[in-house]
Amino acid sequence: MISEKIKNVLNEQINKEFYSAYLYLSMSAYFAQIGLYGFSEWAKIQSKEEIDHGMILFEYILNRNSQVHLVQLETPKFEMTNPISVFEQIYNHERSITSAIDSVANMSESDCDLATRNFIDWYLSEQIEEEAMVSRIISKLKAFGEEKSALYLIDRELGSREYERPEY
Numbered sequence: 001m002i003s004e005k006i007k008n009v010l011n012e013q014i015n016k017e018f019y020s021a022y023l024y025l026s027m028s029a030y031f032a033q034i035g036l037y038g039f040s041e042w043a044k045i046q047s048k049e050e051i052d053h054g055m056i057l058f059e060y061i062l063n064r065n066s067q068v069h070l071v072q073l074e075t076p077k078f079e080m081t082n083p084i085s086v087f088e089q090i091y092n093h094e095r096s097i098t099s100a101i102d103s104v105a106n107m108s109e110s111d112c113d114l115a116t117r118n119f120i121d122w123y124l125s126e127q128i129e130e131e132a133m134v135s136r137i138i139s140k141l142k143a144f145g146e147e148k149s150a151l152y153l154i155d156r157e158l159g160s161r162e163y164e165r166p167e168y
């Protein structure tokens with residue numbers, strides 16, 4: 001059994017992951033509307049992965065014989081300016097998720113809940129990968145994205161992403 005405090009923070013994290021899924025899905029729609037179908041596919045796949053992140057937490061809470069509380073999701077908010085700015089907003093969003101995961105790690109440590117502390121390690125590594133992936137896309141867009149032909153190639157590259165169920 002996990003403490004009330006840990007149960008609450010894990011439920012909040014489920015909401016953050018599902019919000020992330022919603023955010024990426026609405027970014028996917030934005031990219032499709034401006035003709036960047038590869039970007040749109042990339043964001044759609046990211047949205048699926050965020051649902052997986054939420055579901056791993058969901059299963060964990062149940063496995064610890066505790067309660068899942070699903071609450072309302074916020075409307076996804078981002079500025080539909082241009083691809084670089086949208087990816088910068090993604091980067092900032094992922095950094096806020098990283099600090100939320102850091103808080104779960106710190107809280108489980110101070111609560112002497114070593115199982116949760118161990119469980120959350122996977123998310124810490126996942127955040128390193130996600131921040132790095134997004135930051136590489138930003139660098140590429142900054143280097144070449146002003147040119148339409150380069151943007152087309154980046155769009156093709158992002159469109160080749162395949163969905164992989166996270167190995168937990």
Ligand code: OFO
Nearest residue numbers: 020050053097130
């Ligand atoms: Fe985008 O990350 Fe989930 O945890």
